Amino acid sequence: MDGTNAALAGRGIGDQLPEVLHGRPGAVLLVHVGDGTVLFANPLAEQLAPGVTLPCPVDEWSRRAGLESSAGDDITDPANDASPLSRIAHGEPVHGERVTAARSSDMSGVREALWVVGLPLSDASADQLHGLALVVLLPLREEGMVRDAQESAEQLHSRAVLASDLSFTISDPNLPDNPLVWINPAFEKVTGYGKDVVGQNCRFLQGPDTDVEAVRRIRKALREGDTITELLLNYRKDGTAFWNEVVISPVKDSTGRVTHFVGVQSDVTLRVQAERERDAALAVARDARRRLEFLSGVTDKLSEVLDPLAAQDLLPSLVVPDFAEWAFATLLDATGRTRHIRASHSDPARASDAARFQELHAALGDNSLSMQVLRGEVGPSLVTVEDDHVDAVTRTEEIAQVLRRLGLGSAVVVPLRARGQVTGSLTLLSGPDRPPFTEDDLATATDLGARAGVALENARLYAQQRTSSETLQRSLLTDPRDAPGLSIATRYLPAAEAAQVGGDWYDAFTQPDGSSVVVIGDVMGHDVSAAAAMGQVRTLVRALAYDRAAEPAEVVGRLDGLLAGLGMTTLATAVVLQVVAGDDDDRHVRWCTAGHLPPVVVDPDGSVRVLEGDGIVLGLGPGQVRTQHESTLPVGSVLLLYTDGLVERRDRSMTDRLGELREVARDLGGLGVHDLCDALLARMLPEGSDDDVAIVALRVEPR
Numbered sequence: 001m002d003g004t005n006a007a008l009a010g011r012g013i014g015d016q017l018p019e020v021l022h023g024r025p026g027a028v029l030l031v032h033v034g035d036g037t038v039l040f041a042n043p044l045a046e047q048l049a050p051g052v053t054l055p056c057p058v059d060e061w062s063r064r065a066g067l068e069s070s071a072g073d074d075i076t077d078p079a080n081d082a083s084p085l086s087r088i089a090h091g092e093p094v095h096g097e098r099v100t101a102a103r104s105s106d107m108s109g110v111r112e113a114l115w116v117v118g119l120p121l122s123d124a125s126a127d128q129l130h131g132l133a134l135v136v137l138l139p140l141r142e143e144g145m146v147r148d149a150q151e152s153a154e155q156l157h158s159r160a161v162l163a164s165d166l167s168f169t170i171s172d173p174n175l176p177d178n179p180l181v182w183i184n185p186a187f188e189k190v191t192g193y194g195k196d197v198v199g200q201n202c203r204f205l206q207g208p209d210t211d212v213e214a215v216r217r218i219r220k221a222l223r224e225g226d227t228i229t230e231l232l233l234n235y236r237k238d239g240t241a242f243w244n245e246v247v248i249s250p251v252k253d254s255t256g257r258v259t260h261f262v263g264v265q266s267d268v269t270l271r272v273q274a275e276r277e278r279d280a281a282l283a284v285a286r287d288a289r290r291r292l293e294f295l296s297g298v299t300d301k302l303s304e305v306l307d308p309l310a311a312q313d314l315l316p317s318l319v320v321p322d323f324a325e326w327a328f329a330t331l332l333d334a335t336g337r338t339r340h341i342r343a344s345h346s347d348p349a350r351a352s353d354a355a356r357f358q359e360l361h362a363a364l365g366d367n368s369l370s371m372q373v374l375r376g377e378v379g380p381s382l383v384t385v386e387d388d389h390v391d392a393v394t395r396t397e398e399i400a401q402v403l404r405r406l407g408l409g410s411a412v413v414v415p416l417r418a419r420g421q422v423t424g425s426l427t428l429l430s431g432p433d434r435p436p437f438t439e440d441d442l443a444t445a446t447d448l449g450a451r452a453g454v455a456l457e458n459a460r461l462y463a464q465q466r467t468s469s470e471t472l473q474r475s476l477l478t479d480p481r482d483a484p485g486l487s488i489a490t491r492y493l494p495a496a497e498a499a500q501v502g503g504d505w506y507d508a509f510t511q512p513d514g515s516s517v518v519v520i521g522d523v524m525g526h527d528v529s530a531a532a533a534m535g536q537v538r539t540l541v542r543a544l545a546y547d548r549a550a551e552p553a554e555v556v557g558r559l560d561g562l563l564a565g566l567g568m569t570t571l572a573t574a575v576v577l578q579v580v581a582g583d584d585d586d587r588h589v590r591w592c593t594a595g596h597l598p599p600v601v602v603d604p605d606g607s608v609r610v611l612e613g614d615g616i617v618l619g620l621g622p623g624q625v626r627t628q629h630e631s632t633l634p635v636g637s638v639l640l641l642y643t644d645g646l647v648e649r650r651d652r653s654m655t656d657r658l659g660e661l662r663e664v665a666r667d668l669g670g671l672g673v674h675d676l677c678d679a680l681l682a683r684m685l686p687e688g689s690d691d692d693v694a695i696v697a698l699r700v701e702p703r
């Protein structure tokens with residue numbers, strides 16, 4: 001295409017004539033100069049002056065076409081011999097003038113602007129053209145009309161000069177091989193070929209990069225006598241290429257026989273080049289946007305997964321098939337050893353090979369690129385994996401075979417990075433059928449490796465924090481001590497999502513006098529420090545309740561003072577309940593509530609009641625009013641203490657949920673305490689909870 005580039009340096013005439021609608025066929029007439037009659041017309045000229053029978057006088061044809069000069073003069077007025085058509089009929093050349101024609105299809109009176117060129121064919125080689133003039137009426141841009149009307153004579157003159165740059169050709173299809181019989185001087189300006197090409201078919205303009213399909217369409221149109229517009233690469237006499245927008249139109253006589261073809265050539269190289277540059281720029285922008293969308297899509301999906309192994313499993317499947325035929329991710333464990341490999345293939349039929357590859361990953365040699373990138377010895381790499389290369393980087397024949405089945409070809413290997421460390425590697429393979437990866441792909445994959453590395457590291461840190469919070473929480477929540485005549489069960493359920501491990505606690509222990517104390521509470525906050533604070537508050541409650549066999553209101557009141565006195569800023573809710581020691585089967589209970597949800601009692605007859613209380617939360621300083629309430633728990637009754645995670649739900653009111661809890665408690669009241677706890681959690685929280693949950697269930701047994 002060197003010729004094309006050379007042509008780009010020049011200026012095409014098409015760009016100097018912006019008003020003419022290039023590529024749109026014009027009306028073509030062949031006019032007899034002597035008697036001023038139109039002898040031949042092309043289909044567009046027939047449409048412009050409908051119902052005209054040829055031959056017909058030029059004036060008559062102009063009248064039927066409703067032609068007017070730019071100034072609005074009636075061209076057909078015999079007194080107006082300045083009209084371009086009549087001047088042409090008198091043998092004068094007209095290099096370009098603006099006229100308007102009535103649009104027969106348009107009732108609104110809008111007129112069509114046309115550019116008239118009239119060229120005497122006195123120099124034509126073919127005898128039949130002698131004494132004729134070629135008239136071409138080319139469409140002008142509509143928006144040019146207003147401007148044109150105000151154009152100065154000078155501008156009109158300069159345009160007339162430019163119009164002579166339009167290249168016209170006439171061929172005779174009735175001669176062998178449809179040769180050119182006339183060309184105007186502008187043809188030589190555009191193509192470099194002069195009159196010596198008359199007598200040849202115009203295909204001499206074509207060359208190695210001319211689109212054969214476009215040529216085929218021209219051939220078909222000419223065969224069928226149709227007008228055609230084609231944009232195709234042509235070659236000048238000096239061998240340079242140019243984009244030619246050629247319009248070829250058949251000219252017919254009165255019987256409808258095609259007597260000639262008229263071709264109008266325009267060099268539109270600059271326009272094509274501009275369009276191509278714009279398209280290329282658009283494609284680059286589209287590509288960049290697509291890559292960004294891809295990157296953020298993968299990162300978003302990875303960030304949603306909080307389990308590090310699940311996130312690693314997901315990574316290769318997110319790049320397949322959009323980015324690679326198959327891919328695998330390798331992660332390092334804390335000791336720097338390969339933890340495991342996850343592979344994903346775009347062809348489901350290769351799933352078992354991908355699975356086998358995962359199992360055999362240890363057989364991938366240390367010298368393989370993936371391992372080198374993993375060890376941080378090599379940065380992001382773009383390579384071609386040849387068949388014979390496979391044996392060199394694999395330890396067993398089986399893994400080599402599996403690799404070959406999964407597909408070799410182009411490969412991109414990038415590190416997964418987090419906090420400046422290589423934590424893994426991601427390998428993408430094109431397989432044999434896809435185009436090889438590009439430098440752009442490598443850049444995208446490198447970016448992806450950085451983002452994915454951070455997402456995977458976040459998942460790992462999250463899991464680590466969650467595990468440590470949960471471990472701490474559980475270690476602080478010791479199992480309840482047996483109490484005489486009471487069965488007690490407890491449950492702690494960490495939040496289903498996010499690091500919502502928190503400060504919920506329960507406790508059950510026996511005071512020196514044999515009374516049992518059951519506690520439920522919730523220290524505000526959802527992190528390791530909330531769990532630690534919970535541990536302290538729980539211990540304080542134990543110490544206070546055990547030391548002096550204190551009653552609940554005293555325990556809670558002294559706790560207010562202790563928290564303030566020890567400078568603990570903890571806020572917490574709690575219910576401290578004491579099952580008083582005694583010989584009766586039915587038990588006397590006392591409780592004190594500090595801003596906590598009320599315990600629920602299911603009596604042996606199945607009726608449900610709540611143990612209301614009205615104290616405010618703990619941690620607001622000493623001197624709070626701490627009220628103690630009392631009641632009886634009959635033998636067979638069940639007492640339930642719980643934290644808000646059991647009943648709180650974003651889409652339901654607290655009143656509804658407490659009502660639901662009472663119903664569920666009534667249904668489950670007959671179960672043993674352990675089964676009751678499990679069934680209660682399952683019924684109240686079938687999808688788990690956003691918050692952590694602690695519950696205590698206590699049943700009064702006969703002594």
Ligand SMILES: Cc1cc2nc3c(=O)[nH]c(=O)nc-3n(C[C@H](O)[C@H](O)[C@H](O)COP(=O)(O)O)c2cc1C
Pocket residue numbers: 169170171178201202203205206215216218219222232234244246248261262263264265
């Ligand atoms: C009047 C006229 C003008 C033509 N101008 C061009 C031209 O500028 N560039 C070109 O590639 N082909 C041009 N052609 C088309 C070729 O001459 C020829 O018809 C085309 O290559 C299809 O025929 P072929 O398959 O026999 O070559 C023109 C044809 C005619 C009749």
